[in-house]
Amino acid sequence: MARRTGSSRGGKRGAVAGSPPGREDRGSRPGEYGAGRDGRVPEHPGGRREDGPDAAPAARAARLTKVYGSGDTTVTALREIDLAFPRGRFTAIMGPSGSGKSTLMHCLAGLDTVTRGRVFIGNVDLSRLSDKQLTRLRRDRIGFIFQQFNLLPTLTAAENITLPLSIAGRSPDRAWMRTVIDAVGLAPRLKHRPSELSGGQQQRVACARALVTRPEIIFADEPTGNLDSRSGAEVLSFLRDSVSELGQTIVMVTHDATAASYSDEVIFLADGRLVDAIANPTAEEVLDRMKHLDAAAGGLAADGEIADDRDDHNDTDGRYGPAGDYDDYAYPDQAYPDQAYPDQAYPDQPTYGRDEHDPYQGHYPERRTGQFEAIPAPDLGPDAGGQPASRRVGGTRHGEEYYSGRSHHRPVPRPGGGPPLTDPGRVDGGGDSYHPDGTEPAGWA
Numbered sequence: 038m039a040r041r042t043g044s045s046r047g048g049k050r051g052a053v054a055g056s057p058p059g060r061e062d063r064g065s066r067p068g069e070y071g072a073g074r075d076g077r078v079p080e081h082p083g084g085r086r087e088d089g090p091d092a093a094p095a096a097r098a099a100r101l102t103k104v105y106g107s108g109d110t111t112v113t114a115l116r117e118i119d120l121a122f123p124r125g126r127f128t129a130i131m132g133p134s135g136s137g138k139s140t141l142m143h144c145l146a147g148l149d150t151v152t153r154g155r156v157f158i159g160n161v162d163l164s165r166l167s168d169k170q171l172t173r174l175r176r177d178r179i180g181f182i183f184q185q186f187n188l189l190p191t192l193t194a195a196e197n198i199t200l201p202l203s204i205a206g207r208s209p210d211r212a213w214m215r216t217v218i219d220a221v222g223l224a225p226r227l228k229h230r231p232s233e234l235s236g237g238q239q240q241r242v243a244c245a246r247a248l249v250t251r252p253e254i255i256f257a258d259e260p261t262g263n264l265d266s267r268s269g270a271e272v273l274s275f276l277r278d279s280v281s282e283l284g285q286t287i288v289m290v291t292h293d294a295t296a297a298s299y300s301d302e303v304i305f306l307a308d309g310r311l312v313d314a315i316a317n318p319t320a321e322e323v324l325d326r327m328k329h330l331d332a333a334a335g336g337l338a339a340d341g342e343i344a345d346d347r348d349d350h351n352d353t354d355g356r357y358g359p360a361g362d363y364d365d366y367a368y369p370d371q372a373y374p375d376q377a378y379p380d381q382a383y384p385d386q387p388t389y390g391r392d393e394h395d396p397y398q399g400h401y402p403e404r405r406t407g408q409f410e411a412i413p414a415p416d417l418g419p420d421a422g423g424q425p426a427s428r429r430v431g432g433t434r435h436g437e438e439y440y441s442g443r444s445h446h447r448p449v450p451r452p453g454g455g456p457p458l459t460d461p462g463r464v465d466g467g468g469d470s471y472h473p474d475g476t477e478p479a480g481w482a
């Protein structure tokens with residue numbers, strides 16, 4: 038498990054579009070951008086909120102399990118995920134198709150319910166919130182960036198950026214607005230409507246819109262999926278800088294190793310489990326890891342055995358898994374007694390329909406409510422567990438027909454021979470090894 042170094046990495050302004058620099062190029066340029074006219078960067082409260090020794094992570098999941106369907110069509114999308122997203126960090130979520138990335142993000146953002154476990158934004162247990170409170174929490178404490186930009190076509194760039202504030206009845210903080218607009222480089226385009234902007238510019242407007250409320254966390258769902266590599270690099274540079282320079286916390290789902298290389302840490306899901314993480318990733322490292330995961334998700338391990346479901350695959354460096362430094366978070370009731378989002382935080386405001394309080398309503402990623410049918414599980418022998426795969430019928434996501442079934446994940450060895458994720462010697466059977474070419478991976482003792 039790659040440990041977080043704790044080093045603060047800087048922005049990538051000046052990076053060649055489409056070819057992000059490696060680690061060594063990530064020197065910080067403090068104050069390079071985001072400074073107001075007085076040369077000071079306005080403080081970002083999202084990174085400081087609840088500061089102190091007991092500060093909660095920006096978001097966290099405690100034994101989060103999500104099960105879709107019932108009977109033959111049951112799909113366990115997330116299995117006992119313990120995970121915390123520290124403040125002021127850029128985390129990428131990767132994994133093979135169907136590994137649970139979107140489900141995790143939707144649960145963390147309160148867009149989907151959890152089957153078991155808890156999800157927190159800061160200290161707020163989302164399961165304790167009413168729909169209305171959830172909407173308001175999203176509006177005030179979470180920012181979203183979508184693959185499709187989702188700007189309002191009739192509003193100018195400036196109006197789109199300030200929309201979350203307008204809806205909340207708050208007036209923009211001028212210094213912060215200037216910081217955000219300068220950061221995305223949109224000052225000359227503020228009066229333009231989305232149709233008059235390039236895709237990259239539209240996505241930068243969307244980034245500014247997400248940042249303008251100074252949310253505690255921004256969830257970005259494939260933010261560069263619709264952009265060419267140059268525009269994608271600009272957007273990623275902005276996201277990187279908003280973390281390094283402005284203290285924003287960002288969680289990004291992506292399929293793109295280059296995009297993930299802009300993050301502080303990439304975490305990998307497979308078959309609904311957290312299986313690995315790389316701190317300060319390079320695109321090459323991410324690609325390499327994904328190759329192994331994709332191969333594992335293909336079904337059978339080389340030796341014909343299947344993964345042992347008893348292995349929780351959680352890492353042990355303290356961030357993941359109930360045994361680490363975040364032990365408290367596995368027991369949220371004790372760690373944060375009675376910290377439900379207080380009603381009084383949002384005294385009743387006039388409403389004009391349910392959507393009125395939510396600037397992103399109608400723009401969230403597709404809710405996965407499509408019809409699923411059971412399809413035969415691949416013949417994996419008597420130990421396969423008999424869980425059928427599932428296939429979505431008539432649905433598309435990311436412009437493709439959506440198909441995803443149970444994958445028989447195995448722990449993936451570390452490229453280059455680092456210690457394996459799970460200990461082969463574990464008595465609980467957690468040491469199943471897998472290597473796509475059937476060999477024992479280098480580095481296994």
Ligand SMILES: Nc1ncnc2c1ncn2[C@@H]1O[C@H](COP(=O)(O)OP(=O)(O)OP(=O)(O)O)[C@@H](O)[C@H]1O
Nearest residue numbers: 105112114134135136137138139140405406409441
């Ligand atoms: N509404 C639903 N009903 C039944 N199963 C579902 C539903 N939504 C998702 N799933 C299943 O949950 C699992 C995780 O899906 P999810 O969309 O989170 O994966 P993903 O990693 O985001 O995939 P992709 O990379 O293809 O977007 C998959 O096996 C999928 O088939």
